[in-house]
Amino acid sequence: MSQIMKRAYKYRFYPTPEQAELLHRTFGCVRLVWNKALAERTRRYEDEGKNTSYAETAKWLTDWKRDPELEFLREVSNVPLQQALWQQQAAFNNFFAKRARYPRFKSKKKSRKSATFQNNAFSFRDGRLKLAKMTEPLDIRWSRPLPEGAVPSTATVSQDAAGRWFVSLLVEEVISPLAPSRGQVGIDAAWTELRWMLEYKTAWYGRELLVVDRFFPSSKLCSARECGYRHTEMPLDVRTWTCPGCGTVHDRDVNAAQNILAAGLAER
Numbered sequence: 001m002s003q004i005m006k007r008a009y010k011y012r013f014y015p016t017p018e019q020a021e022l023l024h025r026t027f028g029c030v031r032l033v034w035n036k037a038l039a040e041r042t043r044r045y046e047d048e049g050k051n052t053s054y055a056e057t058a059k060w061l062t063d064w065k066r067d068p069e070l071e072f073l074r075e076v077s078n079v080p081l082q083q084a085l086w087q088q089q090a091a092f093n094n095f096f097a098k099r100a101r102y103p104r105f106k107s108k109k110k111s112r113k114s115a116t117f118q119n120n121a122f123s124f125r126d127g128r129l130k131l132a133k134m135t136e137p138l139d140i141r142w143s144r145p146l147p148e149g150a151v152p153s154t155a156t157v158s159q160d161a162a163g164r165w166f167v168s169l170l171v172e173e174v175i176s177p178l179a180p181s182r183g184q185v186g187i188d189a190a191w192t193e194l195r196w197m198l199e200y201k202t203a204w205y206g207r208e209l210l211v212v213d214r215f216f217p218s219s220k221l222c223s224a225r226e227c228g229y230r231h232t233e234m235p236l237d238v239r240t241w242t243c244p245g246c247g248t249v250h251d252r253d254v255n256a257a258q259n260i261l262a263a264g265l266a267e268r
Helices: 017-048 054-066 068-075 078-096 189-200 252-265
Strands: 003-013 113-118 122-125 128-131 154-159 165-175 240-242 249-251
Touching: 017 054, 017 068, 017 078, 017 113, 017 154, 054 068, 054 078, 078 113, 128 154
Parallel strands: none
Antiparallel strands: 003 165, 113 154, 122 128, 154 165, 240 249
């Protein structure tokens, strides 16, 4: 059955000098807002024992923009600044759920330069993407088309260490589960579903995440880790394994898919 999934399409673009200057200022403001919010959240918890909500950080942002020393925050779109606070809230949620470590401060030199614009901060018409505060659309190299009729919900602009510019567009796409290949042994409905998720799992608050299955069986497959047992050698014709510790029957391909998915999601 076909389902609607969100998928990120990433393209290279070439900004004008004015666009590059504005984006650099936006990156700096995003980093400043993240660091100020993180510092205040940490202080508040250590001194007062209080947790902080996104709504409270959004109020701080409003107050900061009124500060004469921080009025430059008004020169960039407010949406990427709000998105930084949403992303920080998600990072804290993951920390308290023990899924991630404590959020860290962003470094000007080492942290990823990026800014996420929601669809209320850009226009997309006839393949032309124009971000808030800009007078011209981005010069995007459309290496592959977006799905027909797709309208981006977010646009994440980034610059890598080599100075190259990229924009990642998050869209909704109708996905049909992949049919099993004829030559694959031991493929069942669960494996097909997992492979489908691996190929199309994307994006969290605008951060690009595309986990793609590139697994091919080998003679040194780690097929299962239950009750302290671990298989490191398994002939290709053995497709299932029963754990001596708990008696659980593990499917070789499904378990490998789960390991790949977990590894991909750990890259967030």
